Amino acid sequence: MSKADQSDQINEKLVRVKEQWAKEGRGLTGTSSAPTQNRRPPGQHVTTDFPILDLGVQPNLTHKDWALTVAGQVAGPLKWDWTTLMDQPQVTFGNDIHCVTTWSRYDNTWVGVPMRAFLAAAKPLPAAKYLMIKGFDGYATNLPLVDVDRDDVFLAHTWQGKPLAREHGGPVRLVVPHLYFWKSAKWIRHITFMDRDQPGYWEARGYHMRGNPWKEERYG
C-alpha cells in the first residue's frame, strides 16, 4: 500500500466519524443561538447537577393548593389556579441557569406558560414599574417589570420532561433565565405590582436589586 493510499484511508475514517457526530448532533446544545464563547458569565463555573437552594422550607403543595394572585398597580384582582394555568399556551423553553453562588447549569428544558400571557391577564397599570414576587415559603424577590415582560420569562411546571419537583419549586415556579437564579421564585404564590422598587428577601440582605450575571451584579 502506498503512502498516498494510507492517507486516503485515514481521511475517510475521520470523515465517517464526523458524519456520525453530525448525525448525533454532537456539540449542539439545541437551546440557543447565543455565541458559545459568551455562554458562561464571568465568575461562574458549570455544574451538571441541579443544586437546591432555599430557606429550608419546602412547601408541600398539590395542584389543588396552588394558585397565583396579584395586588397593587393592576386592573383588578386575578387568580390563576392550576386549571387556569393548564388552559394557557404551553411552551417549551431551553435555557441556562446562573446562580449567584457561582454555579451555572446548562441546557435546561422546561415547559411552562409565558409570563406575557399572565401579564396580559393581570393588566398592569401604567404606574406599575416593579414586581414583588412572593413564594408559599415566605420568600420574596423584586424585579423590574421590563425584566418579566419578555418572551423568555415563564411560569414553569415541567423540567426535563417531568413535573417540576417540590424541592425545585413545584408545582409552579417563576423562571427568569437572564438574571441570577435567586430572582426565579419557587412555589410562586403572589405578585405585587409596584410603582417603586422595594428589596425582596435577599436584596434586603445585600444582594443586588437587579442581578444581571453578565454584569456580575451579585451584591450591592
Ligand SMILES: Nc1nc2c(c(=O)[nH]1)N[C@H]1C(S)=C(S)[C@@H](COP(=O)(O)O)O[C@H]1N2
Ligand atoms: N420561594 C423561593 N424561591 C427561591 C428561593 C427560596 O428560598 N424560596 N431561593 C432562590 C435562590 S437563592 C436560588 S439560587 C434558586 C434555587 O433554585 P433551585 O433550588 O431549584 O436550584 O431559587 C430561588 N428561588
Ligand SMILES: [Mo]
Ligand atoms: Mo441563589
